[in-house]
Amino acid sequence: MDREKVILTLMKQKKLSHYLEIGVFNGHIFFRVKSTFKIAVDPDFQFDTLRKTGKLFLNPYNVFNKYFEKTSDDFFREDAPGLLTDKKLEMALIDGMHEYDYALRDVENSLNYLSDHGVIVLHDCNPQVKADSVSFEEWKARNFTGTWNGDVWRILLHLRSLRDDINVFTLDCDHGLGIVTFGEPENKLNYTLEQINKFTFEDFNANRTSWINLKPAEYFYEYFQLEK
Numbered sequence: 001m002d003r004e005k006v007i008l009t010l011m012k013q014k015k016l017s018h019y020l021e022i023g024v025f026n027g028h029i030f031f032r033v034k035s036t037f038k039i040a041v042d043p044d045f046q047f048d049t050l051r052k053t054g055k056l057f058l059n060p061y062n063v064f065n066k067y068f069e070k071t072s073d074d075f076f077r078e079d080a081p082g083l084l085t086d087k088k089l090e091m092a093l094i095d096g097m098h099e100y101d102y103a104l105r106d107v108e109n110s111l112n113y114l115s116d117h118g119v120i121v122l123h124d125c126n127p128q129v130k131a132d133s134v135s136f137e138e139w140k141a142r143n144f145t146g147t148w149n150g151d152v153w154r155i156l157l158h159l160r161s162l163r164d165d166i167n168v169f170t171l172d173c174d175h176g177l178g179i180v181t182f183g184e185p186e187n188k189l190n191y192t193l194e195q196i197n198k199f200t201f202e203d204f205n206a207n208r209t210s211w212i213n214l215k216p217a218e219y220f221y222e223y224f225q226l227e228k
Helices: 003-013 049-058 060-064 073-079 079-083 098-110 136-141 152-163 193-198 201-211 218-224
Strands: 021-022 038-041 065-068 089-094 114-122 166-171 177-182
Touching: 003 060, 003 114, 003 218, 038 060, 060 136, 060 177, 073 079, 073 098, 089 098, 098 114, 098 152, 098 177, 114 166, 152 177, 152 193, 152 201, 177 193
Parallel strands: 021 038, 021 089, 038 065, 089 114
Antiparallel strands: 114 177, 166 177
16 A cells, blocks of 8 residues: 555545645656646756656646646645635645655645545655654755655644544654544644654654554555545
């Protein structure tokens, strides 16, 4: 189970459209999505016009793609109001900057445009070792080597402590796939912003199952009532 399978399965079986992907990189997932409304956001796309043209033949839905080579903050400020006010998002993948403040803004901005039945998938929620959970500057200092999940896990604590209108859990696969949907929370946490910012990786490691509401990968089918 990985984020590509989660997204494609949900979109097919739940007939979801209006897709947003933040942190597209080389388009590995984005170009496979079948939707007549697809938005790609990344400040530095790792593909050129030739690759985009080639993907039209592999997936004709790519003719509908909209590309925004800019930060997600700029996209939501400059472009989202015109694009998403009348066409609510039904599926979003957030896989951009893996730091708490940045990725939290991506989630909250996406929630502002998410339909009542929409789904947000948040990547990198379950770092396995401390080295994977460092800041961007620390990852840069080691020449971008090794796995980098950052501290996205803090977002799960934030949402589960400070929002009452969404349900949040993490699938135990693909570096931790956070799932966010509207509805009554399964259970709540009660941490403050100050506490969330002060927690260390060691704190997270000791509490990961309860903090990020960790579920086995197969729970995906149960929660969304999907066929395997």
